[in-house]
Amino acid sequence: MTNVAQMPTSATGDVKYKRVLxxxxxxxxxxxxxYGLDPQTVExxxxxxxxxxxxxxxxxxxxxxxxxxxxxxxAAKGMxxxxxxxxxxxxxxxxxxxxxxxxxxxxxxxxxxxxIPMSSVCEPYIRRRAIRHMExxxxxxxxxxxxxxxxxxxxxxxxRASEMQCNALIKGTKVDGVYDADxxxxxxxxxxxxxxxxxxxxxxxxxxxxxxxxxxxxxxxPILVFSIFNHGAFAEVVQGKGxxxxxxx
Ligand code: UDP
Numbered sequence: 001m002t003n004v005a006q007m008p009t010s011a012t013g014d015v016k017y018k019r020v021l022x023x024x025x026x027x028x029x030x031x032x033x034x035y036g037l038d039p040q041t042v043e044x045x046x047x048x049x050x051x052x053x054x055x056x057x058x059x060x061x062x063x064x065x066x067x068x069x070x071x072x073x074x075a076a077k078g079m080x081x082x083x084x085x086x087x088x089x090x091x092x093x094x095x096x097x098x099x100x101x102x103x104x105x106x107x108x109x110x111x112x113x114x115x116i117p118m119s120s121v122c123e124p125y126i127r128r129r130a131i132r133h134m135e136x137x138x139x140x141x142x143x144x145x146x147x148x149x150x151x152x153x154x155x156x157x158x159x160r161a162s163e164m165q166c167n168a169l170i171k172g173t174k175v176d177g178v179y180d181a182d183x184x185x186x187x188x189x190x191x192x193x194x195x196x197x198x199x200x201x202x203x204x205x206x207x208x209x210x211x212x213x214x215x216x217x218x219x220x221x222p223i224l225v226f227s228i229f230n231h232g233a234f235a236e237v238v239q240g241k242g243x244x245x246x247x248x249x
Contacts (some may be wrong), residue, residue, distance in 0.1 A: 016240035017168040019058040019134065022049065023157035023208075024172045026067035026095055028228050036067055038096050045172075046102035049139060050232045053092065053108055055240050058134040060140045060164055063099060064153040065091030066219065083148030089116060092153060096143035097121070109138040115156070116148030127163050134164070154212035162219040169221050170237055171208065172228030177245035178207050193249045197223075216247075223247040 029039025029045065052057055068091035074084025093114055100122075102111045110120035111133045122143065123129070130140045145156040159163040171236040174184075178200070193198075197217035200207050206224060207213070216223050226237045226244035236242030 007224050009207060012238045015055050017057065017166075017170075017238050017239055018062075019164065020121055020168045020170050020238060021157055021161040022059060022061045022170050022172060022234070023154065024063045024228060025153075026064040026091065027093060028172055028174070029063070030067040030100070031236045037095065037100075042098050042102045043105070044223070045228060046099065046106050046108070046143065048228065048231070049103060049106050050106050051232070051235045052238050053137065055235065057236065058137075058159065059103045060130065060134060060166070061096075061099065061139060062145075062153055063092055063095040063141065063143075063158040065089065065095060067091075068094060069235075074233075081084060084150040085151075086116075089144040089147070089149075092145055093094035093118070096141040099141055103139055103141075109136075110141060111138055112141045112143055115142070115144040118200065130160075131164060147194045149183070152209050154208040154214070155215065158208070158212040158215040158219070158221070161221050162215060166221060168238075169216055170194075170224045170234070172234065173225060174227065174229060176227040176230065176233075176243040177206055178225050179223075180205070195245060196249055197247060200247055203223055213247075216248070221247070 029042050030035050031041040050081045059076055065088045069087050070083035071088040075081040096112045100112050103110045113130055114122050115125045117124040133140045142160050145153045146159055178192050179189040183189040197213050200213050224244045224246055226233050233242050237244050
């Protein structure tokens, strides 16, 4: 069977990863706010994505929903967990539409595909169609996580990256890699340049949840953790340059 990720693309220059999945938490789009979306932050992230698309890299995106609603918080307040998780998944679709809007404003063609079909709003998730969109240079934004409660958008990111046969799962965070403690709270926290999947699992490093790490390991997709707040960092990371932590075998 042809490995789609090895098929020729229009990628140019020093691009190391030809097809990537960018995972952003909902909080990455919140700016300085306590809740919801900060339009300027969304626009800024959109231009970072645009620069990577301009290099000929095929990009798909999974965005979380924690800036709007998290299932566990709802469940903690007495809601049925599955219902709360479905609300969380709908929150990710709101974020996906906001990112679609911002990307199209800067001239990037996009499609949103939702794991929970909502035909008036976006396409349903169809794997082969998503691959075709990326081959045509469109950014595909995957909404509604995996479509299943009791999962997270980290797992959705590892799942879609595996299905899309991405060359890398790139996680944009507030900091420039993985640390052994929160560097915002612990200034002497140690930063890692490289880790194995097993290091992350065994040391319980808070990078992505364990099911996401396990799936990335099984699919042999490297995870690169970088700061989405450093201007130009995403474009550097797809070239294997700049500051990031690489998680692989
Ligand atoms: N969610 C879910 N299944 C999925 C993905 C997400 O039930 O496959 C729900 C879950 O309630 C979660 C919420 O959507 O709390 C928002 O996703 P997540 O917490 O992963 O967002 P992030 O922390 O990345 O912003």
